[in-house]
Amino acid sequence: MAQAAKRITREYGEIEANPVAGISIRPIDEDMFKWNIELTGPKDSIYAGGTFKLLLTLPANYPFKPPILSFQTKIYHPNVSNDDKGSMCLGILRSDQWKPSCKIMAVLEMARGLLLEPNPDDAVETTIAEQFKTDKSQFEKNAKQWVKQYAK
Amino acid sequence: MSSDDEFMSDQMSDDAYGDDDDSLGEEFDEDDDQDFDDGKEDKPSRKAYEVDFKVFSDEQIRKSQQSQVEEVSSILGLPGEQCAILLRHFKWQKDRLIEKYMDGGEEVLEEAGLGQSYDTLPRLEKVRGFACDICCDDERGLDTYAMKCNHRYCVNCFRQYLESKIKDEGEATRIQCPSEGCSRIVDSKTVDLLVPAEVDNRYKELLNRTYVDDRPNLRWCPAPNCEYAVDCAVRPAQLHTIVPSVSCRCGHNFCFGCGFSEHQPCPCSLVKKWLKKCEDDSETANWISANTKECPKCISTIEKNGGCNHMTCRKCKHEFCWVCMGPWQEHGTSWYNCNRFEEKSGSEARDQQAKSRASLERYLHYYNRYANHDHSAKLDKDLYVKTEKKMTTLQSSSGMSWIEVQYLEAASKVLQQCRQTLKWTYAFAFYLERNNITYIFEDNQKDLEMAVEQLSELFEKPTDQLANAKKEMMDKTAYVNNRRIIVLEYTATGLAAENWKFTVDLK
Numbered sequence: 001m002a003q004a005a006k007r008i009t010r011e012y013g014e015i016e017a018n019p020v021a022g023i024s025i026r027p028i029d030e031d032m033f034k035w036n037i038e039l040t041g042p043k044d045s046i047y048a049g050g051t052f053k054l055l056l057t058l059p060a061n062y063p064f065k066p067p068i069l070s071f072q073t074k075i076y077h078p079n080v081s082n083d084d085k086g087s088m089c090l091g092i093l094r095s096d097q098w099k100p101s102c103k104i105m106a107v108l109e110m111a112r113g114l115l116l117e118p119n120p121d122d123a124v125e126t127t128i129a130e131q132f133k134t135d136k137s138q139f140e141k142n143a144k145q146w147v148k149q150y151a152k
Numbered sequence: 153m154s155s156d157d158e159f160m161s162d163q164m165s166d167d168a169y170g171d172d173d174d175s176l177g178e179e180f181d182e183d184d185d186q187d188f189d190d191g192k193e194d195k196p197s198r199k200a201y202e203v204d205f206k207v208f209s210d211e212q213i214r215k216s217q218q219s220q221v222e223e224v225s226s227i228l229g230l231p232g233e234q235c236a237i238l239l240r241h242f243k244w245q246k247d248r249l250i251e252k253y254m255d256g257g258e259e260v261l262e263e264a265g266l267g268q269s270y271d272t273l274p275r276l277e278k279v280r281g282f283a284c285d286i287c288c289d290d291e292r293g294l295d296t297y298a299m300k301c302n303h304r305y306c307v308n309c310f311r312q313y314l315e316s317k318i319k320d321e322g323e324a325t326r327i328q329c330p331s332e333g334c335s336r337i338v339d340s341k342t343v344d345l346l347v348p349a350e351v352d353n354r355y356k357e358l359l360n361r362t363y364v365d366d367r368p369n370l371r372w373c374p375a376p377n378c379e380y381a382v383d384c385a386v387r388p389a390q391l392h393t394i395v396p397s398v399s400c401r402c403g404h405n406f407c408f409g410c411g412f413s414e415h416q417p418c419p420c421s422l423v424k425k426w427l428k429k430c431e432d433d434s435e436t437a438n439w440i441s442a443n444t445k446e447c448p449k450c451i452s453t454i455e456k457n458g459g460c461n462h463m464t465c466r467k468c469k470h471e472f473c474w475v476c477m478g479p480w481q482e483h484g485t486s487w488y489n490c491n492r493f494e495e496k497s498g499s500e501a502r503d504q505q506a507k508s509r510a511s512l513e514r515y516l517h518y519y520n521r522y523a524n525h526d527h528s529a530k531l532d533k534d535l536y537v538k539t540e541k542k543m544t545t546l547q548s549s550s551g552m553s554w555i556e557v558q559y560l561e562a563a564s565k566v567l568q569q570c571r572q573t574l575k576w577t578y579a580f581a582f583y584l585e586r587n588n589i590t591y592i593f594e595d596n597q598k599d600l601e602m603a604v605e606q607l608s609e610l611f612e613k614p615t616d617q618l619a620n621a622k623k624e625m626m627d628k629t630a631y632v633n634n635r636r637i638i639v640l641e642y643t644a645t646g647l648a649a650e651n652w653k654f655t656v657d658l659k
């Protein structure tokens with residue numbers, strides 16, 4: 001725990017020192033194991049104009065286990081579960097692919113990258129993924145509609 | 153059962169593996185090996201329904217891996233540790249590995265996560281000005297570790313990483329360097345060096361697990377906590393012609409083909425279909441397999457208390473068969489109709505509704521008998537346990553020696569095994585087309601079933617009479633066992649020759 005805290009504090013300092021456009025972070029309380037995140041939809045993406053609130057939870061044995069990321073703003077996206085959890089679980093967010101040398105920023109950048117380019121082959125929402133592949137214009141229409149409805 | 157013991161100790165399977173270079177056989181030390189090459193004719197001939205197999209302990213499996221590693225190591229001139237990783241990467245296909253390595257060594261090493269040069273023993277180091285990228289510790293004198301890829305972390309972090317992979321994720325052969333983007337595989341010397349003994353043991357266990365999982369000729373005994381593995385040459389492609397029952401040293405009999413409990417004579421694919429069907433139809437079928445029934449004559453409720461199907465109503469003394477509810481007199485004599493489902497005439501099936509009812513009835517006929525033997529096996533066992541207890545008391549009061557009641561245990565074992573066989577004969581029969589060999593099969597099945605019921609009935613004798621029934625019981629046991637062999641021989645021979653006609657596809 002103490003070990004995790006040291007690493008988290010260090011990472012927080014690094015992010016504060018080198019902020020990344022479109023990603024803002026705010027630890028919820030002093031022990032820093034829960035962070036509020038805000039992602040803005042990338043300019044050239046269908047999520048442009050939206051602001052997405054996320055919750056980042058760091059496990060007690062971080063960084064040996066990956067952070068947990070959940071969308072608190074509803075989003076129409078093949079890689080985000082369409083339920084009250086809004087969980088995203090792919091790539092380095094999976095414990096078999098996560099490496100302890102990965103950083104929180106890499107996770108957030110990956111999440112923002114997925115707004116720019118969803119990954120339908122590793123989807124949680126298979127029907128949305130199917131639509132993304134076969135009926136892109138309808139997918140975009142729905143996604144934009146949700147941005148308007150939930151992310152403004 | 154004696155024939156089992158014989159089967160176990162008499163394993164002479166080396167010749168069965170002779171043409172299969174994948175085999176484990178030659179890797180194990182066996183003191184009695186030499187005799188086999190020239191002494192073939194002396195072997196007892198194997199029954200058609202039996203397969204050759206060997207049981208290996210955890211320890212033997214480890215040793216076998218070790219000797220293969222050493223062999224490859226001497227051929228390729230690479231350190232053993234590296235060969236172990238290569239062999240795992242190639243799923244223990246030795247020849248393929250050697251061939252590939254001869255073609256292009258570096259490429260193979262890279263692919264297996266080894267990279268170049270890999271020869272010195274791993275060791276901890278203290279490095280000046282080091283800061284651990286995982287925990288951010290930069291204390292002086294910190295012990296650090298890096299594999300050949302030079303991704304260095306403090307020893308605590310490296311250890312914690314490995315422990316979490318091994319203990320939480322059950323990973324062993326595919327643990328990569330902790331560095332993001334580095335796919336170098338952590339070798340077992342590194343694990344040995346860094347983790348405590350208890351985690352290292354778990355790691356070795358997992359390596360063993362994957363080793364067995366990677367070898368088509370090996371399967372872990374599925375019994376809980378059993379640490380033996382069985383080596384058998386039967387491959388999935390053969391499973392429509394053979395039902396490979398094996399018995400583990402722990403006493404568990406199971407199918408090498410699918411890992412399910414022993415299910416001869418029914419082939420694996422039919423077992424799967426049958427269980428699926430039973431699950432789907434369970435609601436309809438449940439009522440019929442209930443443990444209570446009404447006496448067909450006086451309608452008072454009767455509960456089955458032993459495995460025997462010969463029922464006598466306590467109230468009216470009417471004797472009947474539990475399975476078909478027909479009068480028992482018709483069963484005890486030469487005409488026994490309980491195992492055979494008479495197909496309804498075509499005219500009745502004309503109507504669609506009647507058809508589906510007929511098909512349900514047909515299914516229930518087989519299911520009922522299948523479930524009944526399953527249930528009876530349990531009751532038989534309970535009865536045996538009770539009987540044995542009574543006999544032990546009797547023995548101490550009458551001065552009979554322990555040896556004299558051993559026949560009860562033998563009888564009980566045979567009874568259990570025959571119930572198991574009978575159970576699966578009904579699943580088998582359900583999928584059979586009606587033809588001559590099916591009729592012969594049903595006759596064999598009927599003979600076995602009758603013999604089993606008679607043996608089961610002997611257990612219901614009062615204890616004082618049981619002591620005098622020793623010879624009768626032993627004779628019956630031998631007879632029943634024989635009937636089982638006949639059923640299994642007949643079905644196995646037919647399977648091997650692909651003579652059976654099934655209503656579904658076996659493959």
Ligand SMILES: [Zn+2]
Nearest residue numbers: 284287306309
């Ligand atoms: Zn560290």
Ligand SMILES: [Zn+2]
Nearest residue numbers: 301303329334
């Ligand atoms: Zn590395």
Ligand SMILES: [Zn+2]
Nearest residue numbers: 373378400402
């Ligand atoms: Zn076992």
Ligand SMILES: [Zn+2]
Nearest residue numbers: 407409410420
């Ligand atoms: Zn099987």
Ligand SMILES: [Zn+2]
Nearest residue numbers: 447450465468
């Ligand atoms: Zn009655």
